[in-house]
Amino acid sequence: MYKEVFSKIKGAQNIAIITHESPDGDAIGSSSAMYMAIKQLNINADLIIKEYSNVFNIIPVLKESITEPRDIIYDICIYVDCSNSRRVNESNIKSKYIINIDHHISNEEFGDINIVETSPSCTQILYKIFKDNNINIDREIATSIAIGIITDTNGFRNSTTNKDTFLVVADLIDCGINLSDIYVKVLYTNSIPQYELRKIAMNRLELLENNKVAFTYITSIDKEKVHAGLGDHEGIADIGRSIEGVEVSIFIHEVDNIYKVSLRSNNYVDVSKIGLKFNGGGHKNAAGFVSELELNELKNKILEEIRKEL
Numbered sequence: 001m002y003k004e005v006f007s008k009i010k011g012a013q014n015i016a017i018i019t020h021e022s023p024d025g026d027a028i029g030s031s032s033a034m035y036m037a038i039k040q041l042n043i044n045a046d047l048i049i050k051e052y053s054n055v056f057n058i059i060p061v062l063k064e065s066i067t068e069p070r071d072i073i074y075d076i077c078i079y080v081d082c083s084n085s086r087r088v089n090e091s092n093i094k095s096k097y098i099i100n101i102d103h104h105i106s107n108e109e110f111g112d113i114n115i116v117e118t119s120p121s122c123t124q125i126l127y128k129i130f131k132d133n134n135i136n137i138d139r140e141i142a143t144s145i146a147i148g149i150i151t152d153t154n155g156f157r158n159s160t161t162n163k164d165t166f167l168v169v170a171d172l173i174d175c176g177i178n179l180s181d182i183y184v185k186v187l188y189t190n191s192i193p194q195y196e197l198r199k200i201a202m203n204r205l206e207l208l209e210n211n212k213v214a215f216t217y218i219t220s221i222d223k224e225k226v227h228a229g230l231g232d233h234e235g236i237a238d239i240g241r242s243i244e245g246v247e248v249s250i251f252i253h254e255v256d257n258i259y260k261v262s263l264r265s266n267n268y269v270d271v272s273k274i275g276l277k278f279n280g281g282g283h284k285n286a287a288g289f290v291s292e293l294e295l296n297e298l299k300n301k302i303l304e305e306i307r308k309e310l
Contacts, residue, residue, distance in 0.1 A: 002132040012075035025151025030080035030122040033144035053231025069093045081122035106281030120160040123148025139176035196226035214240025217252040237262035
């Protein structure tokens with residue numbers, strides 16, 4: 001199946017690469033790594049990303065990304081780190097063929113080629129695909145792969161991290177990446193707006209269900225007050241999970257009059273099942289969805305589902 005991906009790519013003239021909306025490190029790392037791999041083959045590719053957090057500016061090729069697809073029918077559209085074709089950063093794209101590469105257990109396998117595997121990150125799957133197709137994993141591609149792994153494993157702390165993860169990272173170091181530098185930049189470097197949002201979220205944090213559930217939120221007004229940009233809320237969902245005894249952390253943030261929900265768990269609660277009940281999805285220990293419900297109603301409905309799992 002890995003060979004089939006690049007066999008198809010090599011026969012194309014115009015390719016679009018797309019990922020999910022509000023892209024995180026794995027989405028950015030996967031899409032940029034695939035873009036660079038295709039460019040190595042001298043095939044025209046469009047990296048389509050509407051917006052992304054400034055923390056990912058350590059990936060130079062992001063400057064080549066475009067916010068809208070060209071008005072053409074692409075030979076191939078490659079979806080990376082995207083569990084369904086609705087949760088994308090550009091819905092108006094037209095293509096003759098779809099390649100779907102993902103690691104979410106809730107993936108709907110909507111492509112003509114579907115490579116959906118249980119993996120700590122989508123970039124770890126791409127690493128294997130590149131190796132199997134003799135793609136040169138240079139320092140730039142290795143950096144993108146590392147960003148995906150570091151962010152989606154929460155700095156190698158998530159239970160999804162496996163032996164292969166460390167073997168891949170060891171090879172990426174041999175490819176020339178500065179692992180500690182990437183780690184600090186994408187996980188521990190906070191802008192002033194990020195710091196201010198964290199303060200707001202921590203001041204609002206509630207411990208519920210005998211301290212097994214942590215809940216907090218931020219609003220659009222909060223973001224405006226601190227001049228927050230895209231991605232400045234990242235990491236807040238993990239604050240609650242870090243508290244002793246907490247099994248599930250709920251973080252809600254407002255975007256364009258809707259609410260985006262991030263769910264995190266530590267051990268036994270499968271939050272992907274809860275996400276699916278709200279038309280979202282994800283992994284056992286990290287999932288999410290969007291909702292148009294009023295905040296308190298949304299909070300209560302989420303808690304109702306979590307109680308069934310505690």
